[in-house]
Amino acid sequence: MNLRQLKYFVATAETAQVSRAASALSISQSSVTTAIRELEASLGAALFVRMRHGMDLTDAGRELLASAYAILSKVEEAQTLRHRDTDASGTIRIAASYTVMGYFLPAHLDRLRRLHPDLDVQLHELNRDSIEEGLLSGQYDMAVMLTSNLTHPGLESETLLRSARRVWCASGHPFAQRRNLSFEEIAGEDYILLTVDEAANTAMKYWHAHTSAPRVRLRTSSIEAVRSMVANDQGITILSDVVYRPWSLEGKRIATVVPDGLVPTMDIGLAWRRGAVFSPQMELIHAYFRQTFKTPYAQ
Numbered sequence: 001m002n003l004r005q006l007k008y009f010v011a012t013a014e015t016a017q018v019s020r021a022a023s024a025l026s027i028s029q030s031s032v033t034t035a036i037r038e039l040e041a042s043l044g045a046a047l048f049v050r051m052r053h054g055m056d057l058t059d060a061g062r063e064l065l066a067s068a069y070a071i072l073s074k075v076e077e078a079q080t081l082r083h084r085d086t087d088a089s090g091t092i093r094i095a096a097s098y099t100v101m102g103y104f105l106p107a108h109l110d111r112l113r114r115l116h117p118d119l120d121v122q123l124h125e126l127n128r129d130s131i132e133e134g135l136l137s138g139q140y141d142m143a144v145m146l147t148s149n150l151t152h153p154g155l156e157s158e159t160l161l162r163s164a165r166r167v168w169c170a171s172g173h174p175f176a177q178r179r180n181l182s183f184e185e186i187a188g189e190d191y192i193l194l195t196v197d198e199a200a201n202t203a204m205k206y207w208h209a210h211t212s213a214p215r216v217r218l219r220t221s222s223i224e225a226v227r228s229m230v231a232n233d234q235g236i237t238i239l240s241d242v243v244y245r246p247w248s249l250e251g252k253r254i255a256t257v258v259p260d261g262l263v264p265t266m267d268i269g270l271a272w273r274r275g276a277v278f279s280p281q282m283e284l285i286h287a288y289f290r291q292t293f294k295t296p297y298a299q
């Protein structure tokens with residue numbers, strides 16, 4: 001057993017698909033498959049049941065997943081010891097949108113706390129309009145937000161991550177066996193429309209580019225409500241990989257399918273007032289995210 005195998009195993013467990021795990025790790029599918037087989041051989045136990053809709057954890061797999069999280073967390077903690085900067089101090093005021101706060105920031109905040117224990121990060125969860133106003137007025141130093149929604153010319157941004165949007169459906173739905181779907185086919189199903197973080201406006205923009213329109217059954221600001229409705233086969237939706245989880249709160253499975261036609265990515269990144277002089281704290285946050293994502297998308 002080695003750390004690489006554990007890392008690949010965790011990625012597969014979280015995404016429920018070897019292809020998705022490979023994409024998240026930027027490696028080949030064969031590398032993930034080989035690592036899992038080696039891990040299963042070393043443990044003498046099957047970790048996944050291979051299903052049509054993806055990979056289901058066995059009892060042994062669930063047991064290993066809990067241990068793998070603990071092991072990888074301790075390794076990461078040990079690795080940050082030599083990089084810890086006790087001289088980094090002061091306060092930075094960061095605004096963040098709902099989706100970013102819930103599905104992107106927590107792990108980075110934990111790493112920043114361990115790397116820079118004396119840095120005071122003050123967080124504020126807001127909608128896009130309030131974030132833009134706060135950055136322009138100097139109420140906030142920086143924002144971590146959906147840069148794909150950013151509109152004000154007085155702001156600069158740098159996109160760190162582009163997340164693909166896919167069709168979500170129940171694992172037992174006929175669509176779950178498909179490689180891709182046309183918008184005409186999607187329009188024939190009940191549709192669960194997420195409204196938080198301007199998701200509904202974004203969805204309508206790319207739907208308007210096609211001749212079909214979604215048959216909206218429910219509009220909701222709750223991602224968990226969307227997840228449960230889809231998993232219980234009460235509708236389908238199109239959402240970003242960032243918020244995807246392969247199961248609902250009830251433990252039912254969700255499959256994903258690639259939609260045909262143009263669907264924009266959901267972009268997450270940093271934003272600040274145009275022309276702002278970076279404080280040492282802003283420089284630190286900017287450098288951390290640039291280093292973490294290696295090749296950010298400048299805008």
